[in-house]
Amino acid sequence: MRDEIVAAVKAAGVVGAGGAGFPTHVKINASVEIVIANGAECEPLLRADQQLMAKLSTKLILGLKTVMLATGARQGYIGLKRKYEEAVSNLQRDIKEMGETSIQLFFLPDIYPAGDEQVLVHEVTGKIVPEGGIPLQVGVVVSNVQTLVNVANALEGKAVTDKYVTIGGAVKKPVTLKVPIGIKVQELINIAGGAVVEPYAVIDGGPMMGKVIDPNSPVTKTTGGILVLPLDQSLVTNKNTPWQMIVNRAKAVCCNCLACTEACPRNLLGHSLEPHRVMQAIGKGQIGESEIYSRAFLCSECGACDTYGCTMGLSPRRVNAEIKKQLSKQGIKNPHHAKPQQVRTNREYHLIPTKRLIARLGISAYDVKAPLSDQEVPVREVKLPLSQHIGAPALPVVKVGDNVTKGDLIAVIPERASLGVNLHASISGQIVMVDNHCIGIRKV
Numbered sequence: 001m002r003d004e005i006v007a008a009v010k011a012a013g014v015v016g017a018g019g020a021g022f023p024t025h026v027k028i029n030a031s032v033e034i035v036i037a038n039g040a041e042c043e044p045l046l047r048a049d050q051q052l053m054a055k056l057s058t059k060l061i062l063g064l065k066t067v068m069l070a071t072g073a074r075q076g077y078i079g080l081k082r083k084y085e086e087a088v089s090n091l092q093r094d095i096k097e098m099g100e101t102s103i104q105l106f107f108l109p110d111i112y113p114a115g116d117e118q119v120l121v122h123e124v125t126g127k128i129v130p131e132g133g134i135p136l137q138v139g140v141v142v143s144n145v146q147t148l149v150n151v152a153n154a155l156e157g158k159a160v161t162d163k164y165v166t167i168g169g170a171v172k173k174p175v176t177l178k179v180p181i182g183i184k185v186q187e188l189i190n191i192a193g194g195a196v197v198e199p200y201a202v203i204d205g206g207p208m209m210g211k212v213i214d215p216n217s218p219v220t221k222t223t224g225g226i227l228v229l230p231l232d233q234s235l236v237t238n239k240n241t242p243w244q245m246i247v248n249r250a251k252a253v254c255c256n257c258l259a260c261t262e263a264c265p266r267n268l269l270g271h272s273l274e275p276h277r278v279m280q281a282i283g284k285g286q287i288g289e290s291e292i293y294s295r296a297f298l299c300s301e302c303g304a305c306d307t308y309g310c311t312m313g314l315s316p317r318r319v320n321a322e323i324k325k326q327l328s329k330q331g332i333k334n335p336h337h338a339k340p341q342q343v344r345t346n347r348e349y350h351l352i353p354t355k356r357l358i359a360r361l362g363i364s365a366y367d368v369k370a371p372l373s374d375q376e377v378p379v380r381e382v383k384l385p386l387s388q389h390i391g392a393p394a395l396p397v398v399k400v401g402d403n404v405t406k407g408d409l410i411a412v413i414p415e416r417a418s419l420g421v422n423l424h425a426s427i428s429g430q431i432v433m434v435d436n437h438c439i440g441i442r443k444v
């Protein structure tokens with residue numbers, strides 16, 4: 001059974017839709033006790049997963065059941081928040097009607113980052129994933145809800161061609177749409193009525209972990225959401241601050257108050273990450289192989305330390321991200337793999353309520369509904385990156401001038417690659433571009 005499921009998921013090009021794009025056929029080719037569907041959607045302003053769970057509740061349950069069959073898991077949980085009322089009621093109804101006794105809902109606290117894999121595993125199972133580790137090490141697989149819908153589709157022979165995306169923030173009409181992968185982000189902003197501020201920045205993902213992108217970039221299999229924010233919004237300026245300025249500020253301003261460490265979800269789980277110590281060290285010299293610097297590998301870059309913890313406007317998250325990059329360039333790997341026995345005793349007092357976070361971020365005005373629309377998204381052309389996932393870029397199997405139908409295989413996992421993902425046409429049309437990075441398709 002596992003082999004058939006893994007083969008179908010591999011053929012359909014399924015990747016983790018809510019994260020870095022880990023190939024799903026590799027993730028589910030394992031034996032675990034528990035599978036958790038991640039429906040936390042903890043990033044403020046994003047609305048896609050909660051509406052997808054309501055609309056495609058049956059399919060989500062089927063996808064979860066499929067991954068449980070592949071992994072031999074005895075128990076499946078759908079982790080979501082009570083406030084996603086329509087999703088809760090539809091899922092409860094369908095679980096009952098389908099007679100699924102091994103699947104149940106788990107109500108997560110409305111905190112940030114409830115959807116962090118390691119926080120989620122602890123909330124649902126009480127287990128603690130070892131620092132620098134993955135849920136598999138405690139017998140758990142976590143999969144985003146969009147990924148599980150794609151798994152169910154894969155078993156029906158349908159490839160990944162579309163993505164559910166919220167277009168929110170400073171746009172006229174925030175909306176959630178099902179869009180073809182490869183469509184230009186700017187086209188989606190236009191469908192949402194356009195930006196209502198000038199100048200603005202576009203963020204792919206949520207306000208906390210999302211990245212500032214060029215609006216001409218294409219939507220990918222991992223696009224978390226599209227947010228428009230004023231260019232001078234503190235979240236944007238934090239993301240855009242040059243590295244040297246980050247270091248200079250850390251040297252000049254950090255008072256070693258520990259507030260960043262007390263807000264850090266990984267530290268609260270008992271991991272040995274202490275951002276205040278990294279901030280202290282950064283002012284003192286070159287980044288190298290030292291006990292303190294190497295703890296940056298334990299950072300998930302959730303941003304709780306800088307956007308919520310630090311009142312001095314410093315960014316331990318950016319510092320950790322840069323240290324990880326520099327150490328990796330030097331060939332240094334994470335040496336920290338301890339397995340904490342228990343979470344910090346005061347953890348519950350340091351959890352970050354979503355509402356308070358939104359107020360702290362200054363984005364309450366954008367905390368509005370973004371209803372899922374059934375409207376057909378007009379598209380003339382798409383540009384599909386060959387690398388939308390962890391692993392080797394896909395290898396094109398089409399050439400300019402070929403005609404393709406939506407769902408056709410257009411690029412494959414290279415033969416010798418240990419990790420990779422197939423790529424399929426997201427619209428019907430003619431191939432107009434093939435290079436080392438992208439395949440372009442235009443409607444005819």
Ligand code: SF4
Binds near residue numbers: 255259279
């Ligand atoms: S919260 Fe800010 S000032 Fe305090 S230790 Fe952390 S980085 Fe330094």
Ligand code: SF4
Binds near residue numbers: 265267303
């Ligand atoms: S970004 Fe900050 S709060 Fe989040 S894991 Fe890293 S150090 Fe901890």
